[in-house]
Amino acid sequence: MTLEHAILGFLEREPMTGYDLKTRCFDGAAGHVWTADQAQVYRTLERLSERGLVRSRAVPQRGKPDRRLYRITTKGREALLAWLRRPEAPTAVRDPLLMRVFMAGDLPDTEIAGLLTQARDDYQVRLETLRAEAAAPVPSCAATDARGAELYRMTLGAAMAGTRAVIDWIDDCMERISRGLPPASPQVTGEGV
Template identity: 30%
Template sequence: MRLHLLALLAKEPAHGYELKQALEQTFGSAYPSPNIGQIYVTLGRLEKDGLVRAVDVEQSNRPNKKVYYLTAKGREVLEIWVDEPTEGPRVRDEFFMKLVLAPLTGIADRMALISRQRRHYLSLMSDLNELLSRTPPADRVATLLIEGAMLHLQADLDWLERCQEDLA
């Protein structure tokens, strides 16, 4: 979340709620809405680390609001993040551990584990299909995010099939 907020602040200064809205507008309904409390906590930490600075803006009849802007140090950190190669996705390995270890204890059958997991993935995929059909194609960011999730799930299913061929 830290770097997402720095990136948004590099565009223009904003207060916490504006940042929440900007994230929601960018990623659409395809991504869980960020928690406003978490945004304020993160902004507080960024301020403490000197990456952003806050100025109080007076509002009539309301408490002052804090508008945050990026510092030179914040921009440096952001640039390093952008320039670095990004680690690949974490493979969801919890199921694989189950698949390898559970049968050793005699409490589970591999074929049953694989079948249940396959149905779970298909159920997730069915959700994504539905989400995609509700997403206007013009919403490129949300569409690509859903398609990315679908491709990951397809890989999970293909891997499941390989496990079935070799382990079951």
């Protein structure tokens, strides 16, 4: 449900095409909060249109396909507000990196360390990107006024805090590994069912 409402939220700021939503909003301004595939954006727009939460108008262009400009309706605005007010349980955790560490007992210490170092580098890059976004002016599709800009900066803060937490955790793990993890007990590897 979040993608639907994210799209409604962006369209409330400004009428846009599917292409705009994908490139400017989900790849750009809101990438640290939610990502979306191109196919998903177009399909969701279609669904929202069927339900009357958005409406669209074709804008002819020379050489390129018509731009389909989407605009939120009153009904869509109501749906957005209702969603903002409806309490929602926190999402379940699902982290492939943690799952790997959980299952990594069969790897030697050096390979576990390698795994974590690689992840650390990835998160470090993410952190730099977030820092750059925080230093840059607020993108137009992220906020239309000072209030929106403040909320946008809050979400950037959350993303940075979360990323920093992962990096710090990896550093702790690396220190623990450098002291040597307990060795693996020899596993019985019988093959009968």
